[in-house]
Amino acid sequence: MDHSSLAGRIFRGIALAMVLVFFMFPIVWILLMSFQTNEQILRIPPRILFEPTLANYEALISGQLRTAAGNLQISFMRNLMNSFLLSSASVILALLLGVPAAYAFARFKFRLGETIAFTLLSFRFAPPLLVLLPLSLYYQQLGLNDTYFGIVWVYQLIALPLILWIVRGYFEDISPDIEHAYRLAGHSWREAFTRIAVPLAGPGIAAAGLLSFIFCWNNFVFALILASADKQPVTVGALAFVTASGIQYGQIAAAIVLSVTPTLLLALYAQRYLVEGLSLGAVKG
Amino acid sequence: MARLELKAVDKCFGAVSCAKGVSLTVEPGEIVAVFGPSGSGKTVLLRMIAGMFEPDDGDILVGGRSIVDAPPEQRGIGMAFQNFALFPHMSARDNIASGLRATGASDIAAKVTAMSRLLKIEHVLGHRPRELSNGQKQRTALARALIGNPEVLLLDDPLRNVDAKLRYEMRLELPSLLRRSSAAALYVTQDYREAMAIADRIAVLINGRLVQVARPEEIYARPASVAVARLFGDPSINLSEVSPVADQGRLTAAIAGTEIMLDRNERETSTRQRCWLGVRPDDVVVTRQNSGGAIPARVVAITPMHERAVLLLRFADGSEWLAAMAPEALEAGADEEVFVQFAPEAALLFDHASGERIGLPPRRQAA
Numbered sequence: 001m002d003h004s005s006l007a008g009r010i011f012r013g014i015a016l017a018m019v020l021v022f023f024m025f026p027i028v029w030i031l032l033m034s035f036q037t038n039e040q041i042l043r044i045p046p047r048i049l050f051e052p053t054l055a056n057y058e059a060l061i062s063g064q065l066r067t068a069a070g071n072l073q074i075s076f077m078r079n080l081m082n083s084f085l086l087s088s089a090s091v092i093l094a095l096l097l098g099v100p101a102a103y104a105f106a107r108f109k110f111r112l113g114e115t116i117a118f119t120l121l122s123f124r125f126a127p128p129l130l131v132l133l134p135l136s137l138y139y140q141q142l143g144l145n146d147t148y149f150g151i152v153w154v155y156q157l158i159a160l161p162l163i164l165w166i167v168r169g170y171f172e173d174i175s176p177d178i179e180h181a182y183r184l185a186g187h188s189w190r191e192a193f194t195r196i197a198v199p200l201a202g203p204g205i206a207a208a209g210l211l212s213f214i215f216c217w218n219n220f221v222f223a224l225i226l227a228s229a230d231k232q233p234v235t236v237g238a239l240a241f242v243t244a245s246g247i248q249y250g251q252i253a254a255a256i257v258l259s260v261t262p263t264l265l266l267a268l269y270a271q272r273y274l275v276e277g278l279s280l281g282a283v284k285g
Numbered sequence: 286m287a288r289l290e291l292k293a294v295d296k297c298f299g300a301v302s303c304a305k306g307v308s309l310t311v312e313p314g315e316i317v318a319v320f321g322p323s324g325s326g327k328t329v330l331l332r333m334i335a336g337m338f339e340p341d342d343g344d345i346l347v348g349g350r351s352i353v354d355a356p357p358e359q360r361g362i363g364m365a366f367q368n369f370a371l372f373p374h375m376s377a378r379d380n381i382a383s384g385l386r387a388t389g390a391s392d393i394a395a396k397v398t399a400m401s402r403l404l405k406i407e408h409v410l411g412h413r414p415r416e417l418s419n420g421q422k423q424r425t426a427l428a429r430a431l432i433g434n435p436e437v438l439l440l441d442d443p444l445r446n447v448d449a450k451l452r453y454e455m456r457l458e459l460p461s462l463l464r465r466s467s468a469a470a471l472y473v474t475q476d477y478r479e480a481m482a483i484a485d486r487i488a489v490l491i492n493g494r495l496v497q498v499a500r501p502e503e504i505y506a507r508p509a510s511v512a513v514a515r516l517f518g519d520p521s522i523n524l525s526e527v528s529p530v531a532d533q534g535r536l537t538a539a540i541a542g543t544e545i546m547l548d549r550n551e552r553e554t555s556t557r558q559r560c561w562l563g564v565r566p567d568d569v570v571v572t573r574q575n576s577g578g579a580i581p582a583r584v585v586a587i588t589p590m591h592e593r594a595v596l597l598l599r600f601a602d603g604s605e606w607l608a609a610m611a612p613e614a615l616e617a618g619a620d621e622e623v624f625v626q627f628a629p630e631a632a633l634l635f636d637h638a639s640g641e642r643i644g645l646p647p648r649r650q651a652a
Contacts, residue, residue, distance in 0.1 A: 175368060176337075181371075183357040183358050184336075185383045185384035186433070187358055
């Protein structure tokens with residue numbers, strides 16, 4: 001950028017800083033809060049400088065929440081583990097079901113194909129609260145209430161349509177001739193799918209998987225209604241910080257930091273694959 | 286090696302018919318070009334042989350065995366695609382070797398090296414397709430199609446996406462490359478020059494029908510119909526509406542009011558039948574003096590084209606013809622009055638209604 005003037009560079013710097021502050025401020029503030037006691041947080045005016053404490057993290061990890069009204073047992077770490085289990089299992093199941101389905105929708109025209117694809121997408125339109133009551137009744141009847149399997153299943157409403165529609169677009173962008181060429185070279189259609197279509201749609205599959213992981217991780221209502229304490233993810237578990245003796249802001253902030261970290265790490269890891277695939281000059285030069 | 290036979294193959298997509306009773310035989314070691322305007326069904330024909338579409342009716346045989354129900358991987362076919370269709374996540378070496386790996390062939394590396402040497406791409410074998418030039422991509426795709434020694438080779442306009450210089454180079458190389466493999470080769474192209482340069486025979490496909498299958502020079506000299514005559518030749522053939530008159534063993538017709546002698550009365554032309562008269566621009570002779578029986582015309586424009594000068598001529602009735610000649614042979618300048626002639630045997634007559642050629646003009650050399 002050597003052709004830009006000094007004023008232009010300064011302006012660009014300021015603009016970037018403002019955007020950064022706008023988006024990062026809440027996250028940075030929560031990070032700061034997680035190292036403060038409730039008293040420090042509720043001080044007016046708030047201060048940037050404070051004596052940091054690890055008490056919030058200690059309380060979360062040990063599961064002992066000390067409040068004015070006495071000690072409370074919280075199962076935050078278990079909730080975190082639940083979140084991880086539920087989200088991963090949901091995404092893996094949705095990928096196993098969704099990627100072949102996306103391929104079918106992208107490559108073959110079949111009767112009611114578009115209708116089925118749209119119906120699957122329409123699960124995303126319905127507000128979860130609308131389906132929750134009938135769903136919980138069914139779940140009670142089927143004995144799926146408060147089971148990991150039951151929650152993973154209901155999470156398919158979130159993950160499957162997302163994966164199906166994103167990955168379908170990626171499959172459609174791959175020239176069918178590449179697969180034809182692979183088959184003419186003597187490979188079965190299954191090999192063409194696993195060795196050509198899936199690797200080439202890899203970035204799309206990674207993006208869809210990451211997005212659905214985040215959506216599953218952040219889901220609140222399904223788990224609130226369909227799971228009991230020992231199966232609840234962090235989103236529901238965070239309710240425990242609203243105690244009889246007040247809201248534990250410090251612990252909430254620390255809980256947020258801990259629960260954001262896995263998704264953040266996953267996103268950073270997946271980023272490489274997202275960018276890599278976009279530069280594959282697939283067909284023509 | 287095996288011969289490829291198409292027997293009365295039909296294919297429709299909805300209301301659009303892409304192949305109507307196409308029958309064609311390609312001998313082992315023979316190159317047949319499938320030539321036709323875009324949308325004539327060339328690619329669909331190739332894809333039916335490759336197994337991407339099934340024909341609605343008819344049969345496709347390789348070595349006398351029907352392959353219609355076999356999946357693509359069991360048909361023993363090598364194919365080069367117009368858009369190359371290389372596997373973008375594999376190196377050129379793996380692209381070429383992919384067919385050999387599937388069959389579990391021995392000394393894959395040696396075969397890939399030999400094939401890449403033949404196609405002059407050994408130095409880029411380690412590159413991914415996106416790092417290759419279009420010419421190298423096409424050579425890689427050809428190597429991939431050829432390496433398995435397939436019984437049938439399908440080439441879907443392989444030179445469409447490479448630049449002009451490379452296209453000329455490949456036109457010279459391809460016939461010998463294809464003949465090495467002694468496969469029955471079908472070569473789809475939209476360029477009549479390419480078809481004439483590469484093929485032993487040309488199958489002209491128009492609207493899903495094979496209109497003419499013949500040797501290149503035969504098609505050029507004796508096109509089966511007006512449509513075929515129009516497709517072959519650049520600048521394209523001159524066509525005038527005439528009503529020939531047979532009289533005392535002579536056949537004459539009036540063009541722009543001038544009586545022109547056509548061929549001897551060997552043609553089965555009834556008099557007063559309306560016809561299209563076709564004369565190739567290369568056969569048109571333009572002179573400044575009327576040596577008798579020539580059509581007066583005015584030179585409207587002169588354009589250089591493929592090392593030739595192309596003259597746009599306008600007759601008294603307003604109709605226009607083209608004449609092509611070597612620039613040295615050019616006698617007249619723009620806007621001059623000239624006289625136009627052609628040898629009687631150069632004239633082709635086509636039925637006005639059906640477009641089919643009438644009679645058989647004597648053989649002559651292709652231009």
